[in-house]
Amino acid sequence: MQLTENQQYSIQGIDPAELINQYGSPLYVYDGSTIRRKVSELQHAFSGINMKIKYACKANTNLSVLRLMREIGVELDVVSPGELEMGKLAGYEANQITFTPSGVPFHEVKAAIEDGAIVNVDSIPLLEWFGQEYGSSKPCLIRIKPNVAAGGNAKIMTAHADSKFGISVLLLDEILEVVKKYDIKIIGLHQHTGSDIKDAEPFLKVADILFETAKHFPDLEIIDLGGGFKVSYMPGDSITDMELLGRTISERFKTFCQEYGRELQLWFEPGKFLVSESGLLLATTTVVKEDPARNFVHIDSGLNHLIRPMMYGSYHHILNLSNPEGELKTYNVVGYICETDTFASDRELPQVRKGDILGFLNAGAYGFSMSSNYNARLRPAEVLVDNGQAKLVRRRETLEDLLKTQTDL
Template sequence: MKPSLPSRPPGFVYKSNKLHVEKIAASDLARRFGTPLYTYSATTIRERFDIFNRAFGKVPHTICYSVKANSNLTILKMLVKLGSGFDVVSGGELERVLVVDKKAAKKVVFSGVGKTAPEMDLAIKSDILLFNIESESELELLASRASKLRKKPRIAFRVNPDVPAETHPYISTGLREHKFGVPITDAALLYAQAASTEWLEPAGVSVHIGSQITDVAPFNATMERVADLVRGLRAQGHNIRLIDGGGGLGIAYRDGDTSLKAFEASAKNYSAALLPPLNSLGIHLLLEPGRAIIGPAGALLTRVVYSKKNGRKTFVIVDAGMNDLIRPALYGAYHEIVAAEPRGTGAETVDVVGPVCETGDFFARDRELTHLEEGDLVAILDAGAYGMSQTSNYNTRPRPAEVLVEGSRAKVVRRRETIKDLLGPER
């Protein structure tokens, strides 16, 4: 039986019955660097960024990659070289951007509902592009910090358009019952309040309705409401010249096509939804893709430790756990799981689980997979986004190494943690 993958980026293909990350066999990577192991295709990252960027080429725009999706420094440096800006949601993420390139701060937008005074100070001093303000209290604190530092940061309010989006409730952010943003009906008063302060410059409007959205209609409805708001704010004398459209464009985790051709069509559909309401406004558009760029570019390699039966259930126990990839446990998320070197001996229905002491420690339940034996290597695909960035040390488990592959070269971009690393901060 010849192994095959769902339509994938060119970074993950079978050659001579072996799964390859670009030109290197996954089994070779596992032997060299151990498992669990995050692997990324540099070519896929670069090509997906370029495709997304071209989709908005007709309008002034800046891609502000969502750092929370994957914050590895080497990947951030790659994106800087491609001309990317960044969306950050913490002072720590901003520090990562500054380590990579201090000049990149001028393309940073700072989102998040709980910015602290020290985080604000760092961002003000770094002269970031835009603060996305999410409450009146945050407005007051930012004005106070700006006054103390004698600098005038550019701001936008993240408005909540109350547009529903079909996605998991944990990553839906655009409804009135969510913690994010301010009601769009309150925006006029809040912009007037901001403009009355000496040390804030209202410059934009921000919106973000959620993550992993595959139907573009909600994006269009959102931009219609944002465009109306911008016209109203300009009529009141505010110089609104930036619109932050957020991120949220999803990928096909299950039974889908994540090839570059499919992504090009998806990105074009996304731009066709966002742009028409903004045509007459003459604005600069900010975009915050994360998963759409990095998701299909990564895979988690893990080795089968044991296989066992409990009654009618067959469990394949691997050396990665929910601390290494929490999405299935947290969201019930689906990831394709494939053998690195398929045996061609038929399929069986199994649960793929980890060693963590939780029933929720699973990667797949009742999944039909090619027969796997102890010692076999498997790849959990589309793990480039919200994989390593959500890892933990639960059960005192060191986090995996990360390897970036480009052609026939593999570079460790984060070494595997050791127990010494984990115990070091403790007294």
């Protein structure tokens, strides 16, 4: 996507208004070229080592997005049986998929293993069960909690001491005892620190903890440092310096491999980093309400389509695509849900009029995947623009879709 000098926004040369006319409002639009660029950035940053990208597909599970990832050599990290099945439908072999559960029923883990996926064990009880069930006949990774707090928001920090994720590094002796008891084949250690991390220092800190822990596991093939790279949400926003991160982590990893005695593979599991910037949520202004306290812009969407501002207090840059050069005014941009669903407060926008199309940037991650039918509202269609062509990749829901699982009609 690009913003040209005359402030006209286009997606590979396609006017968003044309997409609204064709597919309706609201509408999710994904730019395939942006996804390709983000993958290339990560590959380039770590070009000097044996690195693999595992897309954390909880960010966006549209099958066309998954197929695009597969096409450009990205494998998958999934967190549920549903995501695993979507990966297979998108053409992935099960052995290209890592299953990283979080306290799930063990039958889900068994199904993933029997499918051929590699499981990332996140608790001592699961490790004990795995050993009893498979011994040394199946490999697995262990998710280590390094007890490091980092990330842009407390709700998206996943490696601190109070986090539910992973096995505390302080329990290393207990981990080793279970591994030895059942002769479990541990081929990798994993950690995920959190999201929106812009500096290399937290990655280096957790990497050192993982490298030190790895010395106790002689058969490792993989070190998995998760994801969490920061993306740009607002003009001038700082992001993860991928060149610096790639250089510093690569140097540290090469040193570790020399000390370990052989070359291992370094994995990363970015989700939002790969797809967030590709996404645009288009919505149409329904009412402009000039109130003594605030000017409100109401749109035909709400937290049921983009919950991140209400859930995380996240910022999404908003464009008035219909009147980009209008006089700047200050608005609260709000949704149509019977609940407080504010997208932006005191946001300066070119004058907004009824019928104007607004574009919400960074809607490629956790937009549709966190959407709901709250207030019996329908979810929008999804369009992927790739190689200059717009393709409908999910149709708009209908009332029949909402009713088809109910049994007393």
